Amino acid sequence: MKQILLALLIGASLPAFAEMPVFQITIKDHLFQPAQTMIPAGQQVKLVVDNQDDTPEEFEGDDFDVEKIIPGHSQAEILVGPFEAGEYKFVGEFHEDTAKGALIVQ
């Protein structure tokens, strides 16, 4: 019984991992490119944030709870969602004046 449950659990979770959509966001000159990223609703997605600046940045959700420091010239993978449809803003906390972005969830 235990094995069956375990198999079901693994079976149910594996495809979710395999199909997790990935979106690229670049930080350059303390700006997010693209500033808006469309992601699907009701599903966890992976953001790959590439900080091309010399300085570290902190990726921080305004309308969702994520906090991750990304050192200069490095990438970070960030899992977000599942979200309902809508706009979810985020900022680069270390350069909040310019580093503004949003996830458009559809």
Next chain:
Amino acid sequence: MLSSAVIVFREVLEAALIVTILMAATRGLRGRTQWIGGGLVVGLSGAFVVALFAGSINSAFKGVGQELLNAGILLTAVSMLAWHNIWMSRHARALVAQLKQVGARITEGSLPLYVLAVTAGLAVLREGSEVVLFMYGVAASGSSASMMLSGGALGVVVGIAAGALLYFGLLRIPTQWLFRVTGWLILLLAAGLAASAAGYLSQAGILPSQAPLWNSSALLSEKSILGQLLHVLVGYQARPTAIQLGFYLVTLLLIAGAMKWVGNAQPRVRAKASGA
């Protein structure tokens, strides 16, 4: 300048409040100043090390090293605070008696003071490393660096001042109530830290991701000063998930339960203190 002051203030405030509550909660314990001070120095040095190795920490454990480090720091702090509170539930009366100078001494069992050092150190380690990274970025950016750096320094000063304000406020509490109040503060603080740790574990993909139970950020944003204060002091979160709420409540009940159990198991101390 103001923007950097605000960012640094936010980080410093959390560490300052934790250390403050710890200081007030251990009033009268011999050696606590040295141990807490030592913890601060080590934690601050550690913050520079963490900042220096931010790149390697990030790529560790398949890219979730930072989340695991944060969750580890938070959960360690939670267990230290729990230990402190449970110990206090047994010795608070004797401490009060000692503070009132009626000659009572704490003889039986002592709080390993490194508990204080570790908690204070971890608080500055976590928040300090973010400040160091931010200030490094500011310093490297050139043009307006000196303005931004003085803004950062202002943030440090105001953050510490807020901590000092709370400290002297807490010390105004009559001695017989002081440890009860700090006990409650630490209990809520620990529960809030546990909920934050759960957030990092979800972000790392170790705990499942969930939609938040509610969203009260329009009512009280965590980024506002009041929201920030309540976040540190009672663990307020504008968008908690069921897992985070679970961590919060379980931590609260476990520590409170252990405090009650240990406190009740020691009627001797109580008799001694009141008899003195």
